[in-house]
Amino acid sequence: xxxxxxxxxxxxxxxxxxxxxxxxxxxxxxxxxxxxxxxxxxxxxxxxxxxxxxxxxxxxxxxxxxxxxxxxxxxxxxxxxxxxxxxxxxxxxxxxxxxxxxxxxxxxxxxxxxxxxxxxxxxxxxxxxxxxxxxxxxxxxxxxxxxxxxxxxxxxxxxxxxxxx
Amino acid sequence: xxxxxxxxxxxxxxxxxxxxxxxxxxxxxxxxxxxxxxxxxxxxxxxxxxxxxxxxxxxxxxxxxxxxxxxxxxxxxxxxxxxxxxxxxxxxxxxxxxxxxxxxxxxxxxxxxxxxxxxxxxxxxxxxxxxxxxxxxxxxxxxxxxxxxxxxxxxxxxxxxxxxxxxxxxxxxxxxxxxxxxxxxxxxxxxxxxxxxxxxxxxxxxxxxxxxxxxxxxxxxxxxxxxxxxxxxxxxxxxxxxxxxxxxxxxxxxxxxxxxxxxxxxxxxxxxxxxxxxxxxxxxxxxxxxxxxxxxxxxxxxxxxxxxxxxxxxxxxxxxxxxxxxxxxxxxxxxxxxxxxxxxxxxxxxxxxxxxxxxxxxxxxxxxxxxxxxxxxxxxxxxxxxxxxxxxxxxxxxxxxxxxxxxxxxxxxxxxxxxxxxxxxxxxxxxxxxxxxxxxxxxxxx
Numbered sequence: 001x002x003x004x005x006x007x008x009x010x011x012x013x014x015x016x017x018x019x020x021x022x023x024x025x026x027x028x029x030x031x032x033x034x035x036x037x038x039x040x041x042x043x044x045x046x047x048x049x050x051x052x053x054x055x056x057x058x059x060x061x062x063x064x065x066x067x068x069x070x071x072x073x074x075x076x077x078x079x080x081x082x083x084x085x086x087x088x089x090x091x092x093x094x095x096x097x098x099x100x101x102x103x104x105x106x107x108x109x110x111x112x113x114x115x116x117x118x119x120x121x122x123x124x125x126x127x128x129x130x131x132x133x134x135x136x137x138x139x140x141x142x143x144x145x146x147x148x149x150x151x152x153x154x155x156x157x158x159x160x161x162x163x164x165x
Numbered sequence: 166x167x168x169x170x171x172x173x174x175x176x177x178x179x180x181x182x183x184x185x186x187x188x189x190x191x192x193x194x195x196x197x198x199x200x201x202x203x204x205x206x207x208x209x210x211x212x213x214x215x216x217x218x219x220x221x222x223x224x225x226x227x228x229x230x231x232x233x234x235x236x237x238x239x240x241x242x243x244x245x246x247x248x249x250x251x252x253x254x255x256x257x258x259x260x261x262x263x264x265x266x267x268x269x270x271x272x273x274x275x276x277x278x279x280x281x282x283x284x285x286x287x288x289x290x291x292x293x294x295x296x297x298x299x300x301x302x303x304x305x306x307x308x309x310x311x312x313x314x315x316x317x318x319x320x321x322x323x324x325x326x327x328x329x330x331x332x333x334x335x336x337x338x339x340x341x342x343x344x345x346x347x348x349x350x351x352x353x354x355x356x357x358x359x360x361x362x363x364x365x366x367x368x369x370x371x372x373x374x375x376x377x378x379x380x381x382x383x384x385x386x387x388x389x390x391x392x393x394x395x396x397x398x399x400x401x402x403x404x405x406x407x408x409x410x411x412x413x414x415x416x417x418x419x420x421x422x423x424x425x426x427x428x429x430x431x432x433x434x435x436x437x438x439x440x441x442x443x444x445x446x447x448x449x450x451x452x453x454x455x456x457x458x459x460x461x462x463x464x465x466x467x468x469x470x471x472x473x474x475x476x477x478x479x480x481x482x483x484x485x486x487x488x489x490x491x492x493x494x495x496x497x498x499x500x501x502x503x504x505x506x507x508x509x510x511x512x513x514x515x516x517x518x519x520x521x522x523x524x525x526x527x528x529x530x531x532x533x534x535x536x537x538x539x540x541x542x543x544x545x546x547x548x549x550x551x552x553x554x555x556x557x558x559x560x561x562x563x564x565x566x567x568x569x570x571x572x573x574x575x576x577x578x579x580x581x582x583x584x585x586x587x588x589x590x591x592x593x594x595x596x597x598x599x600x601x602x603x604x605x606x607x608x609x610x611x
Contacts, residue, residue: 061489063444096554096572097529098529099470099490099513099514099527099529099556099557100381100382100514100556100557100602100603101382101425101426101439101469101470101483101513101514102467102469102470102483102485102490102513104381104395104402104423104425104426104469105425105439105441105446105467105469106467108422108423108441108444108446109444109445109467112443112444113444116443129400131397131400131401131402131423132402132423132441134381136356136358136379136381137354137355138353138354139354141353141354141576142576143553143574143575143578
């Protein structure tokens with residue numbers, strides 16, 4: 001309970017920080033970000049990441065999908081319904097605060113939960129492979145919960161059939 | 166860590182050399198006929214002062230003599246049980262290998278034991294001899310001669326150090342051994358990982374893989390000729406075998422899903438490992454000759470990190486079937502799966518000691534990662550070292566020393582190899598070319 005609460009606080013904080021960074025960056029030229037979105041070719045990996053979101057996050061030592069994670073996965077499934085040629089690989093990841101072998105298995109469990117949810121949302125299982133990276137590929141590098149929470153993730157990587165951007 | 170016990174250094178012939186008093190020492194060895202005891206305060210091992218005379222060298226063997234002396238001195242010093250004295254303090258200059266030392270001169274500098282030796286070039290080989298003396302009783306305790314090719318000189322040094330260690334402590338040495346580990350280079354989020362094998366003192370590192378594939382958890386076969394490990398080579402991560410001499414690589418099995426966390430059986434005929442199936446991972450044993458696969462656990466949970474007892478009758482492993490990682494023991498056929506860890510926190514990476522008496526583990530509690538040992542029935546838990554991140558213990562073949570990796574914080578931080586005495590004292594960093602993790606200690610090479 002404490003873990004998931006602190007996780008949410010950390011996630012909320014990083015949103016606030018991200019917004020602050022965004023608004024700062026955008027204030028001199030409001031069109032810069034919008035221009036970036038428009039340049040992403042529909043059906044491309046870049047557009048998938050921008051519009052559906054390519055990753056979801058997990059609480060410590062857990063593989064259950066939070067409402068936010070389920071929301072992202074529904075967007076991913078809708079996007080994948082639109083682009084039927086696209087195949088994906090779900091990468092499961094764990095943070096550094098676990099042991100090597102267990103984290104490999106834990107990240108496999110996260111990748112499996114993600115893949116199975118996408119299947120319930122109508123994505124054909126044949127289009128989805130998965131791989132478990134354990135703690136081998138952290139996304140954020142600080143030694144604090146704000147980074148570890150970003151590393152406990154499943155990332156949907158497009159492996160084929162996407163438009164090029 | 167509060168008991169005080171005495172470990173006596175003795176030699177099997179009953180000629181006393183010295184004694185060590187250790188807090189929380191685990192072995193009370195047989196009483197020597199004569200014992201010189203030293204008590205130690207403040208939780209530090211009181212090492213035996215030993216004089217290692219620079220080996221006399223024949224023409225062309227000067228470097229050989231220097232190498233051997235320094236290997237012996239380094240091995241014995243790092244063990245924590247010996248204090249190799251500074252050669253600058255030596256009074257007697259040994260001129261001949263055959264002469265009896267002037268023991269009074271060695272007593273005066275507090276040496277308890279004395280090592281003399283010589284090295285000669287003999288054709289394309291080098292001939293090395295050593296003698297070990299008890300300074301108090303003025304008797305020779307051991308002497309041996311080796312003939313070898315010059316490239317094996319460091320090994321001769323390790324073999325001599327093993328003989329001295331065994332003679333003076335009564336415990337088998339562990340210096341003529343090697344370590345296989347994962348070499349880590351590049352930025353933290355894109356680490357390049359290679360398998361490297363090296364001598365236990367960090368010399369002669371040799372890469373076994375080229376870094377193209379992510380590799381993890383290498384483990385030695387009982388004859389030290391093969392490694393089993395996990396590789397992310399092509400698609401699904403799988404368990405492989407690697408022959409150290411030929412560098413030939415072999416897939417252990419073509420399974421539908423990921424295979425990981427492998428370890429050899431004590432007879433080298435089987436590999437035990439985890440096979441993933443969806444969100445669960447269970448433990449299987451594969452017979453390497455028949456390729457028969459036997460499922461040992463069948464629980465909807467993460468069951469991994471299996472390690473055999475040295476007699477091959479049991480397997481310890483970790484499982485989160487009860488909600489969080491804990492250590493279990495089962496018979497080798499999978500029957501009688503019993504949880505043995507019951508302390509606060511998560512217990513993982515159990516490894517059975519070579520003498521069968523202990524299981525070493527990683528423990529996570531209160532935001533810290535510790536290395537500890539417990540008996541196979543779960544009693545007698547002791548933490549040897551604790552900090553930000555210590556993980557993955559492996560035993561020296563004599564069961565006295567545990568190596569593990571310790572991660573340092575920060576974006577530029579990374580893991581390094583450390584060793585610690587089973588008493589929890591004498592932490593030593595093990596030199597490696599770059600960052601290093603997942604060490605595995607070989608059996609004795611001979």
